[in-house]
Amino acid sequence: MNSSPVDPTTTGAWAELSRLHGELTVDFRAWFADDPRRAEDYTLTAGDLLVDLSKNYLTPAVRDALVRLGEQVGLEARRDAMYAGEHINTTEDRAVLHTALRLPPTETLAVDGVDVVAQVHEVLDREIAFAEKVRSGEWTGATGKPITTVINIGIGGSDLGPVMVYEALKPYKADRIECRYISNIDPTDMYEKTKDVDPETVLFIVASKTFTTLETMTNARMAKNWLINSLENAGAIESTVAAREEATARHFVAVSTALDKVAEFGIDPANAFGFWNWVGGRYSVDSAVGLSNLIAIGADNWRAFLDGFHEMDQHFATAPLAENVPALMGLLNVFYANFYGAQSHAVLPYSQYLHRFPAYLQQLTMESNGKSTRWDASAVVSQTGEVFWGEPGTNGQHAFYQLLHQGTRIVPSDFIGFATPAHALREGGNDVHALFMSNFFAQTKALAFGKTADEVRAEGCDEAIVPARVFSGNRPTTSILAPELSPRVLGELIALYEHITFTEGVVWGINSFDQWGVELGKKLALQIAPALGGDEQALNDQDGSTRNLIENYLRMRKN
Numbered sequence: 001m002n003s004s005p006v007d008p009t010t011t012g013a014w015a016e017l018s019r020l021h022g023e024l025t026v027d028f029r030a031w032f033a034d035d036p037r038r039a040e041d042y043t044l045t046a047g048d049l050l051v052d053l054s055k056n057y058l059t060p061a062v063r064d065a066l067v068r069l070g071e072q073v074g075l076e077a078r079r080d081a082m083y084a085g086e087h088i089n090t091t092e093d094r095a096v097l098h099t100a101l102r103l104p105p106t107e108t109l110a111v112d113g114v115d116v117v118a119q120v121h122e123v124l125d126r127e128i129a130f131a132e133k134v135r136s137g138e139w140t141g142a143t144g145k146p147i148t149t150v151i152n153i154g155i156g157g158s159d160l161g162p163v164m165v166y167e168a169l170k171p172y173k174a175d176r177i178e179c180r181y182i183s184n185i186d187p188t189d190m191y192e193k194t195k196d197v198d199p200e201t202v203l204f205i206v207a208s209k210t211f212t213t214l215e216t217m218t219n220a221r222m223a224k225n226w227l228i229n230s231l232e233n234a235g236a237i238e239s240t241v242a243a244r245e246e247a248t249a250r251h252f253v254a255v256s257t258a259l260d261k262v263a264e265f266g267i268d269p270a271n272a273f274g275f276w277n278w279v280g281g282r283y284s285v286d287s288a289v290g291l292s293n294l295i296a297i298g299a300d301n302w303r304a305f306l307d308g309f310h311e312m313d314q315h316f317a318t319a320p321l322a323e324n325v326p327a328l329m330g331l332l333n334v335f336y337a338n339f340y341g342a343q344s345h346a347v348l349p350y351s352q353y354l355h356r357f358p359a360y361l362q363q364l365t366m367e368s369n370g371k372s373t374r375w376d377a378s379a380v381v382s383q384t385g386e387v388f389w390g391e392p393g394t395n396g397q398h399a400f401y402q403l404l405h406q407g408t409r410i411v412p413s414d415f416i417g418f419a420t421p422a423h424a425l426r427e428g429g430n431d432v433h434a435l436f437m438s439n440f441f442a443q444t445k446a447l448a449f450g451k452t453a454d455e456v457r458a459e460g461c462d463e464a465i466v467p468a469r470v471f472s473g474n475r476p477t478t479s480i481l482a483p484e485l486s487p488r489v490l491g492e493l494i495a496l497y498e499h500i501t502f503t504e505g506v507v508w509g510i511n512s513f514d515q516w517g518v519e520l521g522k523k524l525a526l527q528i529a530p531a532l533g534g535d536e537q538a539l540n541d542q543d544g545s546t547r548n549l550i551e552n553y554l555r556m557r558k559n
């Protein structure tokens with residue numbers, strides 16, 4: 001399975017797409033007028049998601065060619081290899097099995113001789129038991145008070161997923177529990193998140209796959225000092241080693257694949273929740289990394305969340321490519337990136353609760369596919385990766401949509417909306433959610449169909465500014481609609497983008513599961529840190545620009 005990837009540019013499908021790209025005149029007005037069934041024909045479902053692809057550069061011939069591209073690069077075989085636990089993460093010689101995190105307990109999946117489903121459910125059951133104790137108040141801090149604040153300390157995949165899910169599922173969370181997230185090594189993050197916290201009722205979750213990440217371990221040590229000092233200064237615990245150990249055990253738990261390092265940190269192994277090296281950090285929110293979310297929303301909602309992932313996993317595994325939503329969306333992204341020169345992709349959730357979804361997707365997509373090397377170590381043969389970005393509607397409309405509507409670049413955009421809001425407020429007799437969703441539909445309509453010069457003129461516009469008020473239209477969007485933003489639907493959405501990312505990676509021949517590109521900066525930071533502490537040699541070892549910057553930094557610094 002890890003033999004050289006197919007060079008996509010040599011496939012018949014690529015040649016066909018190239019030909020179609022050259023011939024195709026995208027004209028959504030004409031395409032919809034000529035084909036009354038277009039909307040239906042290109043609207044698919046996956047789980048609870050209705051996905052309207054009709055405002056994309058799809059014709060029957062393009063769709064066929066995209067499907068053939070998937071076939072010719074071996075998308076289905078590689079997907080099956082991933083699901084079966086083959087070591088498709090070549091540079092780390094690992095299986096890639098986030099899909100096993102959501103398999104029902106009735107399934108089995110032997111990987112390297114071990115049933116991973118049994119392992120997953122053993123940890124899940126322990127997590128659920130722990131979360132229920134915290135939620136019920138049975139789990140108390142060192143002074144006997146129930147936990148009211150959960151602070152997750154982690155970064156990257158050990159933070160972005162949990163924050164995003166916490167924000168997205170706030171309507172499902174227990175009232176008496178608040179979760180906070182400390183990720184940045186900027187000490188102000190720690191300061192702001194702890195300054196008003198009662199140390200007697202806080203629980204820290206140290207989440208780190210490796211348990212070596214500089215930011216997380218530094219913040220975890222700071223949190224431990226803060227906790228012990230705060231409790232001692234308040235006279236809440238004795239100033240003894242035993243009291244400190246007891247306080248650490250009551251107020252700290254860990255999530256990691258490196259349980260030996262968790263014990264070294266002083267966290268009771270009984271309060272550590274493991275996962276496995278076959279779960280990539282950015283694919284880990286549905287592992288124990290989501291413990292803060294499980295505590296917030298409870299076991300039933302958490303199971304529904306996992307069911308949503310599984311539903312999408314099954315769709316990706318079984319739907320024919322022509323109806324396979326993640327596969328088609330991934331293949332379309334390749335079409336835009338490689339044939340239309342699209343460099344970025346907007347994700348525009350029409351839900352304030354999804355305000356961290358684009359940030360979460362940035363790590364998922366860009367850490368996965370921002371690569372120049374293929375899985376057999378050869379150089380890539382086409383542009384790879386897309387810059388994912390976005391903000392919730394309607395905020396984005398008043399910020400960057402100008403570029404989407406009238407800019408010179410093509411920015412394929414995914415609109416995500418929900419039929420029923422968590423809070424159906426009204427204003428002046430109006431249903432505000434309906435007003436909100438009217439904007440969703442209006443934007444996708446405007447992007448697709450634009451406004452001609454004649455239409456502008458018909459409004460009596462001064463001829464001199466007609467060109468500035470023309471909208472070209474023909475800007476591609478995908479509309480994703482779901483009944484409501486429930487735990488299950490959120491699981492489906494996350495898995496959808498995981499599989500879109502995978503699909504793109506397979507076409508480009510990329511190992512989407514390593515992240516060597518983040519290593520160099522991490523190492524250099526460790527070499528540079530002594531220079532900021534006054535080490536002359538370390539300063540002199542730097543290049544001219546870095547040395548100059550550090551000298552200026554030291555001059556400006558007040559303390």
Ligand SMILES: O=P(O)(O)OC[C@H]1O[C@](O)(CO)[C@@H](O)[C@@H]1O
Binds near residue numbers: 156209213281515518
């Ligand atoms: O969970 P860990 O091991 O602390 O790693 C945090 C993050 O750091 C990275 O390794 C690199 O940024 C991410 O892939 C990962 O999600």
